[in-house]
Every structure is written in C-alpha cells, then in structure tokens.
Amino acid sequence: xxxxxxxxxxxxxxxxxxxxxxxxxxxxxxxxxxxxxxxxxxxxxxxxxxxxxxxxxxxxxxxxxxxxxxxxxxxxxxxxxxxxxxxxxxxxxxxxxxxxxxxxxxxxxxxxxxxxxxxxxxxxxxxxxxxxxxxxxxxxxxxxxxxxxxxxxxxxxxxxxxxxxxxxxxxxxxxxxxxxxxxxxxxxxxxxxxxxxxxxxxxxxxxxxxxxxxxxxxxxxxxxxxxxxxxxxxxxxxxxxxxxxxxxxxxxxxxxxxxxxxxxxxxxxxxxxxxxxxxxx
Numbered sequence: 620x621x622x623x624x625x626x627x628x629x630x631x632x633x634x635x636x637x638x639x640x641x642x643x644x645x646x647x648x649x650x651x652x653x654x655x656x657x658x659x660x661x662x663x664x665x666x667x668x669x670x671x672x673x674x675x676x677x678x679x680x681x682x683x684x685x686x687x688x689x690x691x692x693x694x695x696x697x698x699x700x701x702x703x704x705x706x707x708x709x710x711x712x713x714x715x716x717x718x719x720x721x722x723x724x725x726x727x728x729x730x731x732x733x734x735x736x737x738x739x740x741x742x743x744x745x746x747x748x749x750x751x752x753x754x755x756x757x758x759x760x761x762x763x764x765x766x767x768x769x770x771x772x773x774x775x776x777x778x779x780x781x782x783x784x785x786x787x788x789x790x791x792x793x794x795x796x797x798x799x800x801x802x803x804x805x806x807x808x809x810x811x812x813x814x815x816x817x818x819x820x821x822x823x824x825x826x827x828x829x830x831x832x833x834x835x836x837x838x839x840x841x842x843x844x845x846x847x848x849x850x851x852x853x854x855x856x857x858x859x860x861x862x863x864x865x866x867x868x869x870x871x872x873x874x875x876x877x878x879x880x881x882x883x884x885x886x887x888x889x890x891x892x893x894x895x896x897x898x899x900x
Contacts, residue, residue: 645889649702649857650871652680661742662698662861663750674861675700682868684733684861686722693722697750698861701742707854708876711735711809715868717761718802725863731761733866734774737811738832738855744844752858753777753840755832757809757819758791759866762800769796771807771819771826777838778852780817781831788835794819794826804869813880814851 649657654677660670670676672688675698682700686693717731739754756774773780774791781787799805808820819827834841836848859868879886 645874647873647875648871649873650682650868653677655682655700657703659701659703659742660698661701661745661752663696664694664748665696666747667742667745671696671698674698675859680869682859682871684859684866684868685719686861686863686865689722691723693725693863695726695750699736699739699742699752699858700861701739701752701856701858702871705741705854705856706811706873706875706877708812708880709810710874710876711737711811711857712806712870712872712874713808713868714804714806714870715759715866716802716804717864717866719865721864729862729864730763731768731864731866732758732862733864734758734860734862735807735809736776736856736858736860737809737817738778738852739858740844741856742858746840746843749840751776751860752856753834753838753844753846754855754858755780755817756860757807759805759807761864762798764800766798768798769793769826770799770805771796771809771821773819773827773829775835777835777841779833779835780829782829787829792827794821796821796824796826812876814853 655675659668660675661667662671662674665671672686674684676683713735721730734756736752736754736756739752745752754776755778756776758772758774760768760770762768772791772794779786779788806822810818814832816830818825832852834846834848834850841848879889
C-alpha cells in the first residue's frame with residue numbers, strides 16, 4: 620500500500636466492499652439494471668447515438684458489449700457508452716467479466732480488454748473518426764490462462780498524469796493486481812478526487828495511484844478540440860469501452876463525493892461511516 624498524506628489515507632477507507640448497503644441518497648446507480656436510456660453511444664466512424672451493430676445492450680440484467688451483429692468484421696470501430704452526467708469527485712464501483720471469443724479481426728492487444736474512461740470529454744465533442752475520448756482509462760483486462768495479466772491498469776488517451784512525483788507520459792502502465800482468468804466476475808473501483816488523486820482498486824486492494832490528470836499538449840485530438848495542453852482536468856464523463864472482445868457489466872454505481880470536498884469535517888465523517896460499515900459487515 621502506498622503511503623500518502625493523511626487526507627488521502629482517509630479517502631482510502633472509502634473504497635472496499637461498500638457496495639451492498641449504501642447510505643440513502645448518496646449512491647447513484649448509473650446502470651439501473653433495465654436499460655441504457657441514461658447513456659449515450661459513440662462509436663468510431665459513426666455519429667453520436669448510432670449504436671452500430673447493437674454493440675451496447677441490456678440482457679438479463681447486465682450491460683452486454685457484443686459484436687455478434689458486426690458481420691465478423693470489427694474494422695477498428697472502437698466504441699464508448701457515456702453516462703449522461705459529468706462528475707468531479709467520486710468512487711466508481713463496477714463488476715465486470717469477459718465472455719466468449721474476440722471478433723476475428725480485433726487487435727491482438729484487445730483480447731479480453733475493455734475499460735472505464737474517467738474525466739472524459741463529452742461524446743458530442745468527439746470527431747467522427749476519433750477512436751477514444753480524451754480521458755484516463757482504467758483498463759480492464761482478463762487473463763489468457765497462461766501469462767500474468769494485471770487489470771485496472773492505466774492508459775492515457777490525450778492525457779498525462781503525475782506518478783511518484785514525476786510527469787508520466789507513456790500511454791499505459793500496469794497495476795499491481797493479480798490475474799483474473801476465465802469468465803469470473805471481478806469488482807473494480809476507481810476513487811477520483813477532482814484533479815488531485817486517483818486510485819484504482821481491485822477486490823478491495825489499491826493497485827495503482829496517480830494524480831494531477833492533465834491534457835497532453837502533443838495529442839492531435841487535444842489540439843483539434845482546442846484544449847490547453849498541461850491544463851489540469853477537474854471533471855468529466857464516465858464511459859464504458861468496446862474494444863472487440865465481449866464483456867459484461869452487472870453493476871455500475873457511483874458514490875458522489877463532490878458535496879463534501881469543501882467541508883473537510885463532513886467528508887471525514889462520511890468516510891468514517893463507510894469505514895465502520897465495512898468493518899461491521
């Protein structure tokens with residue numbers, strides 16, 4: 620576990636196993652278990668809200684990302700399903716699993732690969748041929764049954780972050796999680812505090828920490844969007860990714876921390892209550 624300042628240690632008490640009994644009015648079910656009416660689709664080479672190939676759908680109470688209506692050709696049509704609101708400070712909790720086979724022309728690196736895009740741009744602001752929203756990706760990976768393959772990694776389309784007090788500019792970095800093989804359900808959490816700190820958590824363990832998310836001045840989509848390179852990112856959209864391998868999400872929930880950020884005493888109280896609930900479960 621990485622050591623950080625007292626305030627961030629308090630934040631770390633928020634994450635583990637708080638998903639079952641939530642304080643009334645504090646948790647938001649981004650996925651209602653029935654439909655994706657509160658979500659917007661954007662798929663590369665298609666206009667906003669064209670759900671090409673019925674990529675994103677709800678069946679049997681889960682969001683399914685599937686390619687069975689693609690005529691066997693993915694053609695790098697990377698897609699994202701955006702929740703309707705933007706958020707700045709929150710704990711995002713998802714349960715996901717990879718299933719079935721990758722569509723045949725999907726990239727090799729996209730085998731059992733999906734993600735949650737954090738602090739992203741609005742789908743309406745994406746170019747028609749843009750593959751990924753400007754964002755930080757909590758990259759979700761499934762094992763291949765042979766090699767170590769961590770999950771809840773970080774990729775940075777159009778962004779940079781600060782890690783270990785150094786500006787991190789490579790595209791991706793692995794977390795410290797274990798490998799999850801097969802079709803098992805995995806719980807992943809992302810703790811996001813505006814433009815200060817972001818934690819990736821898997822099954823209750825913190826596996827990656829970074830901060831100061833900012834726009835990459837050298838990224839072409841950042842330039843085309845007129846965003847200022849180096850500017851810190853304080854809020855944005857949350858989206859689910861389609862990258863050519865079928866994946867399912869049975870839970871997508873969020874605890875909104877933004878009302879408490881200017882009230883340290885209240886924030887501490889909320890975190891302590893959640894921590895106590897975890898201990899007493």
